[in-house]
Amino acid sequence: MKKSITLFFLLAFISILSSQSSTRQRTLVQKDSIKKSKLVLETQDKKIDSLVNVLGVFKPFKKEAHASYYADKFNGRRTTSGRKFDNNKYTAAHKKLPFGTKVRVTNEKNGKWVIVEITDRGPFVKSREIDLSKRAFMDITSNKGSGGMLVTIEVMDK
Structure with missing residues (x-):
């Protein structure tokens, strides 16, 4: 009888811990042996931008x-599509692609890519x-001081 009560409380404790760990922020501190400094890796259980999670075929x-x-x-002005522009979102302007088109833009120098949504006309x-929005550009550029780069553009096939 005592073992079953102990087992019950142990299972209850584990379920409480697992439910709390899935809702709160977890931080992992790890020593970097080369730089002799701490790396802090954070994972948050929050909604990730849907543009990043797009699964599709790009042509x-x-x-x-x-x-x-x-x-x-x-920043803050209206785009041609009518949406408010935000330099911290993953958006882009293209001369001919339809609004709402998801595009993968890949930096040809370093292979980094980002998925953006066409919301404006231009350049x-x-x-x-x-x-590209400033956030999208800075995510894939190899030189943060440059104002332009050569990229490959792929359109999401629906």
Whole structure:
């Protein structure tokens, strides 16, 4: 009888711990042997931007396209699609692709890529193919000081 009560409380305790660990933020502190500093890795149980989790087939659209990013002065203004522009979201402007199209943009130098949604028209410079939000651009660029890069553009096939 005593063993069954102990087992019951042990199972109850484990279920409480597992439910709490899934709802709170977990932090893992790890020593970096090379730099002799602490790396802090955080995982949060929050809704991740749906654009990042898109599972789909992408078909090639254009290689060696020149990409740039929006200036900060456009933050908060309305885009051609009617949505408010936010430089911290994964959005882009393209001259011809329909609004709402999901596009994978890959930096040709380092292979990093990001998925963005077309929400605006532009860029209005002949040599440029796509304007990315600042967040999307900085996620894939190899040189944070540059204003442009060569990218491969792939359109999500629906």
